[in-house]
Every structure is written in C-alpha cells, then in structure tokens.
Amino acid sequence: MNTIRTPCGIRPQLRPLRPPLQCDFAIRARFFTRNSQLLRLAPGTLRPQLGYLGNATQRGQYCAGQFQLSRLLTTEHKRFLKEQAWMGGKWTFYGTIISVLGMTWWFMFTHELAEREFPTPQEWSQITRFKYHSAKGLEQPESHRHNITEWGITANAHRKLVLRLEDSEIDGNGLVAQAEGSVSLPIKGPMGYNVSSKSYAWKRGYYESLMGWAKCAEHLDGKVQDLSRHHVFEKEYMIGPSNPNPKPCPPWRYSAPLEENCIPAEKPPEVFYHKILTTKGFTRKQRFDAALACGDWFDFKEQYAEAENMIRFALDIAVDGIPAAAASFDAKTATIKADVPLVTENLLSAITALAIHRAQAGDTASALPIFLSALRARRAAPLEAKKQHIQMISKKEKPQTDLGVIKAVFDQVYGCLKAVEYPEPPPSGDESIARTPDNVCEEAGLMSYIGEILFSTSTSQQELGWSWTRDALDMAELESQNPKSTPEGRKRCIKCLGVAYENWELMLEKMRREVAIEKAELAEQSPKTWKSLIGLGSDRKMQLEKMEQKLESKEEEFATWQAKIRRSRVLETPETSKPLWSNWMIMIM
Numbered sequence: 001m002n003t004i005r006t007p008c009g010i011r012p013q014l015r016p017l018r019p020p021l022q023c024d025f026a027i028r029a030r031f032f033t034r035n036s037q038l039l040r041l042a043p044g045t046l047r048p049q050l051g052y053l054g055n056a057t058q059r060g061q062y063c064a065g066q067f068q069l070s071r072l073l074t075t076e077h078k079r080f081l082k083e084q085a086w087m088g089g090k091w092t093f094y095g096t097i098i099s100v101l102g103m104t105w106w107f108m109f110t111h112e113l114a115e116r117e118f119p120t121p122q123e124w125s126q127i128t129r130f131k132y133h134s135a136k137g138l139e140q141p142e143s144h145r146h147n148i149t150e151w152g153i154t155a156n157a158h159r160k161l162v163l164r165l166e167d168s169e170i171d172g173n174g175l176v177a178q179a180e181g182s183v184s185l186p187i188k189g190p191m192g193y194n195v196s197s198k199s200y201a202w203k204r205g206y207y208e209s210l211m212g213w214a215k216c217a218e219h220l221d222g223k224v225q226d227l228s229r230h231h232v233f234e235k236e237y238m239i240g241p242s243n244p245n246p247k248p249c250p251p252w253r254y255s256a257p258l259e260e261n262c263i264p265a266e267k268p269p270e271v272f273y274h275k276i277l278t279t280k281g282f283t284r285k286q287r288f289d290a291a292l293a294c295g296d297w298f299d300f301k302e303q304y305a306e307a308e309n310m311i312r313f314a315l316d317i318a319v320d321g322i323p324a325a326a327a328s329f330d331a332k333t334a335t336i337k338a339d340v341p342l343v344t345e346n347l348l349s350a351i352t353a354l355a356i357h358r359a360q361a362g363d364t365a366s367a368l369p370i371f372l373s374a375l376r377a378r379r380a381a382p383l384e385a386k387k388q389h390i391q392m393i394s395k396k397e398k399p400q401t402d403l404g405v406i407k408a409v410f411d412q413v414y415g416c417l418k419a420v421e422y423p424e425p426p427p428s429g430d431e432s433i434a435r436t437p438d439n440v441c442e443e444a445g446l447m448s449y450i451g452e453i454l455f456s457t458s459t460s461q462q463e464l465g466w467s468w469t470r471d472a473l474d475m476a477e478l479e480s481q482n483p484k485s486t487p488e489g490r491k492r493c494i495k496c497l498g499v500a501y502e503n504w505e506l507m508l509e510k511m512r513r514e515v516a517i518e519k520a521e522l523a524e525q526s527p528k529t530w531k532s533l534i535g536l537g538s539d540r541k542m543q544l545e546k547m548e549q550k551l552e553s554k555e556e557e558f559a560t561w562q563a564k565i566r567r568s569r570v571l572e573t574p575e576t577s578k579p580l581w582s583n584w585m586i587m588i589m
Contacts, residue, residue: 112416115420116420118137119421119422120132120205121199121201121202122422123199124202124205125164128165128171131157131164134161135161135209138154139215151220152232155213155216155220158212161209162206162209162210165205165206175193175194175198176197178193178278179191183277186306186309187273187294187306189271189272189274191278192275192277192278195280196280197281203282210272210275211289213272214290217267220265223265223266224257224262224264224265228258231254233254233256234247237249238262239258241259242259283425284429285346285426285427288318288350291313292310292311292314294310295307295310295314295353304360312354314350317346318429321344321428321429322342323342324342327340328340329347333369333370334370335369336348336373336376337373343433344429344430345427351374352370352374355371355449359449364456364457367453368454371446375443375450377433378433378443378446381433383435383436437479437482437484438488438489440475440479440493441475441479441489441495441496442496443475444472444473444479445496451469452469452506455469456510469507470557472500473500476494476497477497479493480493504561505558511547511554515548518543522544
C-alpha cells in the first residue's frame with residue numbers, strides 16, 4: 001500500500017478549501033488625499049483607491065438621514081458625547097446646589113438686616129416675622145420699583161400678618177374675644193380682642209400691624225379693586241352705571257375695570273381705629289395715638305363733627321394720665337392754665353391737634369387761645385440737662401489710631417453676629433415735659449400757626465402775623481442745624497421750617513392779590529368831583545403806594561430767606577439708597 005508522506009507530518013485536509021465569498025455590495029474607495037473616519041455603520045474596503053479613478057460613493061443606497069447619522073456616530077464622537085453629558089449633568093447639579101445655598105444664605109442675611117431695622121418679638125413664628133418684615137418694608141417707597149409705595153400690595157401684606165396674629169393655631173394663642181358694646185366710642189366698628197395675657201413685645205407688634213393696615217386703608221380710600229385682575233384703580237376710571245363719565249386710564253396703566261368686577265379696595269380706616277381703641281391690653285399712649293390719627297383722618301375728609309369727637313376722646317385719654325387734671329387744664333376752653341404744676345406731652349399734643357382742627361374748621365377765635373396756652377406751657381418747661389448729657393456720652397467717637405480702627409471693625413462684626421434685642425418701651429407721654437433739642441421745634445410750629453391766624457383774621461394784626469412767622473422761620477432754621485438733635489428731631493425741625501416757609505409764601509400771595517384788587521378799583525374810578533381833579537382825594541393812592549412799598553420789602557426779605565434756604569439745602573429731600581432687604585419683600589408677602 002502506497003502512502004503519501006507530507007512534510008513535517010501535516011495531515012492533508014480531506015475536504016477541499018471553500019472559495020472566498022464575494023462581496024454583494026460595492027466597495028467604497030479609500031482616498032490617498034484624505035482619511036475618512038472609521039464609521040461603525042460603513043462597509044469595509046479591500047484597499048485604498050485613487051480619487052480620480054475611484055467609483056462614486058454609495059450614498060444613494062442609504063435611507064434618508066442614515067448617512068448623516070452614520071457620520072456622527074463614530075467611536076470617538078460617542079465617547080466624547082458621553083463625557084460631555086456626564087460633565088454637564090455633574091456641574092449642573094453642583095451649580096444648582098451652590099445657587100440654592102447661596103440664595104438661601106442671602107435671603108436669611110437680608111432678613112437679618114430687616115430684623116435690625118424692624119425688630120420682631122421672639123415668640124412669633126419665623127414665617128410671621130418674615131411677613132412683618134415684608135409689611136413694614138413695603139411701606140417704604142425705596143422698596144418699590146418707581147420709589148412709589150404700592151398701597152394695595154402693602155395692605156395685602158398687613159392683612160395676612162394680622163390674620164396670622166389673630167389665628168389661635170399660629171400666633172394668636174391666648175386671645176380672648178370681647179362682647180359687642182362693652183366699650184363706648186364715637187365711631188363704629190368691630191370689637192378688638194383682649195390681649196392682656198401677651199407680652200409687651202407681642203402687643204406692640206400687633207398694634208403696629210393694625211396701625212399699618214389703617215394707614216394703608218387711608219391711602220386706598222375711594223379706590224376699587226378689580227377682582228378679575230387683582231389690580232387697584234381709582235374710582236374715577238371705573239366703567240359702570242355709578243360712573244357714567246369715566247376718566248380714561250393713562251397709557252402706562254392697565255385697561256379700565258368694569259363695575260361688576262370691582263369691590264372697594266379696603267375697609268374704611270375708622271374700622272381699624274375702632275378695633276385698636278377697643279382692644280384691651282394696649283397702653284394709654286398707643287390708644288392716644290390711635291385716637292389722634294382717627295381725628296386727623298376725619299379732618300382730612302372734612303368730617304369736622306366726627307373729628308371733634310375723636311380729638312376730644314384723645315384729650316380725655318391724656319387727662320386721665322394727670323393726677324390733678326383740674327389744676328392744670330381748663331376743660332371748658334381746652335387751654336392749659338398758667339403756672340401749672342404738671343403738663344404732659346400727651347396733653348400738649350391733644351390740645352394742639354384740637355386747635356389745628358378748629359382752625360381748619362374756621363373757628364379761629366377759639367383756636368388762637370389754645371395755641372397761645374400750648375406755646376406758653378412749652379416755653380415754661382425746664383431744660384432737661386440729664387438727657388442731653390447721656391446722649392453726648394453715648395455718642396460714638398471716631399477712632400484716632402490704627403488700633404482704634406481695628407477695634408471698631410471688630411465691634412461692627414460682633415454687632416452683626418449679636419442677636420437683636422427688642423427695643424425698650426417708648427415714653428408713655430404722662431411724664432412732665434422738658435425742653436430738649438428735639439422738641440424745641442414744636443414751638444416754631446406753634447408760632448407758625450399763630451402767625452397764620454393773626455395775618456388771615458385781622459388786617460390790623462397782619463404785621464404781627466408777619467413777625468410771628470419770621471421768628472418761627474428763624475427758630476426752625478437754627479434748630480435744624482443743631483448738632484445735638486437726633487435724626488428724628490432734625491426731621492421735625494425741617495417739617496416746621498417747611499410750614500413756616502409755606503405760610504410766608506401764602507402771605508405774600510395774599511398781599512399781591514390785595515394790591516392787584518386795589519389797583520383795579522382805582523383804575524375803574526373816574527374823576528367825578530372837583531377834589532379829585534385838583535388832587536385832594538389822593539388818600540387812596542397814597543395807601544396803594546404804601547401797600548406796594550410794603551409788598552416790595554416783604555418780597556425782598558423773602559427772596560433773601562429763599563436764597564439762604566436753597567444754599568443750605570435743608571428742605572431738599574435727600575436721595576436714599578435702596579436697602580438690601582427690599583429685593584425680598586414681595587417674595588415672602
């Protein structure tokens with residue numbers, strides 16, 4: 001048997017080799033001039049070919065869009081997309097966490113600043129404290145877009161705050177409702193609660209919330225709220241049967257509301273004042289201020305009978321704080337007696353408000369003695385040297401050395417970290433008055449009122465009225481630049497200065513009208529008698545010349561004062577920077 005031997009002992013294959021498979025699709029050329037990407041979905045090529053000899057690409061054999069997708073989904077591109085997606089998600093997550101933490105920190109920091117400006121009671125919940133900051137901050141014009149207070153938004157903030165304070169499940173635990181008619185007042189409204197069990201800080205915060213709500217109601221009087229859009233409009237813009245000739249809205253305002261969609265923007269202000277005056281637990285000073293505010297509101301509305309009743313009610317509250325009121329106060333004429341043993345700030349404020357009310361109502365005969373008695377009582381008050389000394393000692397001195405500057409910086413940082421203490425109760429107003437740099441300008445205000453009454457009621461007393469007004473202007477201008485005055489006292493002096501300045505301007509205007517009328521009457525007269533022809537009836541002409549000379553001298557004096565005040569810029573409203581806490585007021589409302 002013959003056998004075939006193979007080299008190296010390799011056994012021959014019994015089955016012949018399979019022929020190579022033929023490629024059913026066209027081979028795509030690979031060019032020498034550029035290298036294409038190795039695509040996952042692209043077919044393989046046997047060998048590169050020259051561009052000018054190669055066959056056209058097989059793009060037509062792919063479905064629509066498959067060629068572009070195959071060009072994008074390369075191995076390198078897919079790895080790159082995965083890395084970018086992971087990095088984008090990671091940094092987005094980190095950025096979100098950092099942004100949320102930063103905004104939370106900034107929110108707490110701004111409310112800490114608001115807490116130092118508007119302190120809140122410690123027993124209030126945190127949300128209620130935030131809402132108190134919002135309500136008080138929204139009262140400031142600087143916290144609004146155009147530096148104009150939006151009283152509708154502010155009233156809504158106060159409403160939510162008061163509702164939380166009166167809710168027994170939130171911050172109103174311990175409030176006791178009172179029976180209707182238990183307190184007699186000249187006005188009508190809902191009864192207040194009995195808050196005697198609460199702390200002083202809680203009661204003060206509740207009182208300020210109600211007073212803020214009443215202030216918003218005063219500004220919203222005569223306005224309506226559109227329920228369909230929740231915007232506040234003046235009633236004159238409303239379209240409806242009660243307003244047949246509506247005034248067109250300005251271009252920057254929303255379109256005019258319909259009467260069927262409107263309700264009053266807020267309750268009458270006297271409703272809130274009634275609630276404050278009937279609340280049991282408020283101090284005498286708080287009830288006194290609320291009664292005076294209600295009387296001032298009625299004066300503004302020209303409801304003089306209601307204003308008289310409310311101011312008299314405030315006067316009764318002030319008299320209750322004086323042990324021997326009969327020896328100090330004459331209830332019949334509402335004047336303070338001379339050389340009285342005790343005169344309080346509440347009593348002076350009440351009779352001054354009563355005199356202003358009567359002067360506005362036209363009863364200047366009874367208002368003038370009240371003004372004079374109040375001025376006499378203020379001038380007879382002793383100087384309070386002790387308070388001035390304390391204020392001078394407590395005033396911080398500017399550091400003179402580097403060590404002092406460093407210590408001042410550390411003190412400021414420590415002050416920021418230190419908890420805010422609730423302020424002490426203000427004076428009750430039942431103490432005996434004393435002359436301080438802060439209340440000296442009250443005398444200037446009284447002198448302005450006296451000068452105005454003397455000038456307007458009697459022709460023979462006009463020069464005396466000029467003298468009173470000029471002295472008031474001098475005193476107010478001098479005290480407004482007193483370095484010992486506090487910021488509040490300086491504001492009061494500037495207000496009195498503005499009143500005296502305005503009175504002087506009105507007096508000049510009245511004199512100009514009188515001179516113009518006298519000239520017109522002389523021009524209309526014709527010489528009908530022989531005395532007028534020879535110049536014997538020239539007494540009226542001489543009187544007119546005296547009036548013109550007097551007017552000219554007063555105008556020169558007023559121009560001198562006007563230039564002086566403009567140079568000092570006392571009456572100019574200083575530009576106030578927008579506080580940091582203002583950006584968050586509406587968010588927590």
